[in-house]
Amino acid sequence: xxxxxxxxxxxxxxxxxxxxxxxxxxxxxxxxxxxxxxxxxxxxxxxxxxxxxxxxxxxxxxxxxxxxxxxxxxxxxxxxxxxxxxxxxxxxxxxxxxxxxxxxxxxxxxxxxxxxxxxxxxxxxxxxxxxxxxxxxxxxxxxxxxxxxxxxxxxxxxxxxxxxxxxxxxxxxxxxxxxxxxxxxxxxxxxxxxxxxxxxxxxxxxxxxxxxxxxxxxxxxxxxxxxxxxxxxxxxxxxxxxxxxxxxxxxxxxxxxxxxxxxxxxxxxxxxxxxxxxxxxxxxxxxxxxx
Numbered sequence: 001x002x003x004x005x006x007x008x009x010x011x012x013x014x015x016x017x018x019x020x021x022x023x024x025x026x027x028x029x030x031x032x033x034x035x036x037x038x039x040x041x042x043x044x045x046x047x048x049x050x051x052x053x054x055x056x057x058x059x060x061x062x063x064x065x066x067x068x069x070x071x072x073x074x075x076x077x078x079x080x081x082x083x084x085x086x087x088x089x090x091x092x093x094x095x096x097x098x099x100x101x102x103x104x105x106x107x108x109x110x111x112x113x114x115x116x117x118x119x120x121x122x123x124x125x126x127x128x129x130x131x132x133x134x135x136x137x138x139x140x141x142x143x144x145x146x147x148x149x150x151x152x153x154x155x156x157x158x159x160x161x162x163x164x165x166x167x168x169x170x171x172x173x174x175x176x177x178x179x180x181x182x183x184x185x186x187x188x189x190x191x192x193x194x195x196x197x198x199x200x201x202x203x204x205x206x207x208x209x210x211x212x213x214x215x216x217x218x219x220x221x222x223x224x225x226x227x228x229x230x231x232x233x234x235x236x237x238x239x240x241x242x243x244x245x246x247x248x249x250x251x252x253x254x255x256x257x258x259x260x261x262x263x264x265x266x267x268x269x270x271x272x273x274x275x276x277x278x279x280x281x282x283x284x285x286x287x288x289x290x291x
Contacts, residue, residue, distance in 0.1 A: 059084055059112050065119075068172045070165060071128035071135070076119040077176055080105065084112025087290045088182040088267070090283070093140045093173075093255065095120035100186035100271075103279045111287065116177060130165065131158040140185075140254050142170040144261070147253010174258075182228075182265035184286055185255055188273040195220040195270075196241050208249035215239050222278045224286075225268035227260040234289050240282075 059082040066077050090104045095118055104115045118139055120126055126137045135151075142148040148166045152159040177183060189195075197220050199209040213236040214220075223241035226232050232244040245260050259266035267286055271278045 058109055061108060066172070066176055068169050070126060070137070070169055071130035073126065073128040075126060075169070077173060078117045078119055079114070079176065080108065080117070081114040082108055082112040086111075086113040086181075086287065088184050088286065089113070089178055090115040091177065091183055091185045091255070092117045093185070094118075094124045094187065095122055096124040097186070097188045097273070098122060099273065099276050100188050100269075100279055103276050103283070104186060107280060107283050111284075114178070114181075118173070130162055133158060133162070135162060135166075137166060137169075139169075139173075142166050142253055143174070143255055143258035144251055144253045146251045147257070150253070182267060182290075183255065183259060184283070185266065185268045186279065186283075187268060187270050188275075188279065189221065189270060190273055191221070196223045196243070199243050205250075208246055209243045210246040211244040213240075213242050215241055219272065219275075219278075221270070221272040222275060222282070223270050224282065225256060225266075225270060227256065227264070227266040231265065231267060231289060235285070238285065240285065 061080045061082040064079045066079070068075050068077070090108070090113065092101050092104060092115075095101075101115075101117050104117070107113065108115050120139070124138065126139055128135055128137070137148075141150070145163075145167075148170065149163050152163055187194075196212065196214055197203055198205040199212050200206065211232060213232075218241050220241070223243065224231075224235050225243045225245055226235070227245050229244060232242055235242040245256060245266075247260055249257060249260065251257055256266050256268055258264075269279060269282045269286070271282065
């Protein structure tokens with residue numbers, strides 16, 4: 001029961017420090033449970049030297065980490081934000097796709113904005129133990145009951161408790177993301193893992209697409225997925241690979257499915273893992289849609 005009682009959220013609010021000094025300040029997170037008071041470091045950050053050189057302008061950004069306990073694990077969601085706001089936020093839920101995080105930080109350093117990154121030691125799945133049972137969780141498959149319960153039997157009391165804790169983790173992430181802004185989720189995939197071809201007739205995701213537009217001049221691995229018809233039309237007009245997700249798509253528990261059901265604007269950027277240039281270009285294209 002100690003794991004169940006220890007499930008909690010700790011949010012550390014951090015003030016923006018001087019970008020010139022770049023001094024770190026150690027803060028002790030406060031909690032009603034004195035046994036769990038993690039220490040976090042916050043600082044104002046400028047673009048890394050290699051990124052700053054190429055940038056025409058640079059924004060410093062503040063950094064904050066919020067925490068959630070899953071079993072014996074404490075998982076952090078990091079928020080990096082500049083003084084310049086944008087109508088969308090960048091999100092990375094798979095920590096093994098570290099190239100998208102590099103691109104996102106570079107983008108907000110040069111253009112302003114907000115970036116949320118789930119920190120998981122460079123791994124895709126979150127592995128934790130509860131009631132002596134090891135659980136593997138894909139953090140992008142927890143936003144619907146079917147998604148988060150797909151690996152649980154839900155006919156045992158322990159699995160019901162685990163399901164409730166994963167649900168709490170999903171709510172923790174959703175509560176951190178600004179409700180009034182569009183969500184731009186960044187993903188990079190291994191060659192052949194995921195592409196526009198999956199949405200063609202006969203493909204694994206054929207029924208998940210309401211509409212799709214394919215530009216033969218662009219790689220099938222680099223494309224947008226969105227829940228918004230206006231966004232789809234704008235990207236189609238710009239002749240980019242884009243899929244409009246169906247309201248009756250398969251329920252994998254993803255952030256895209258959740259946003260489709262709650263009528264929230266979601267834009268997924270999918271690229272080949274080695275194509276950082278495409279990732280950066282596609283973020284800029286999204287930004288242009290809101291101008």
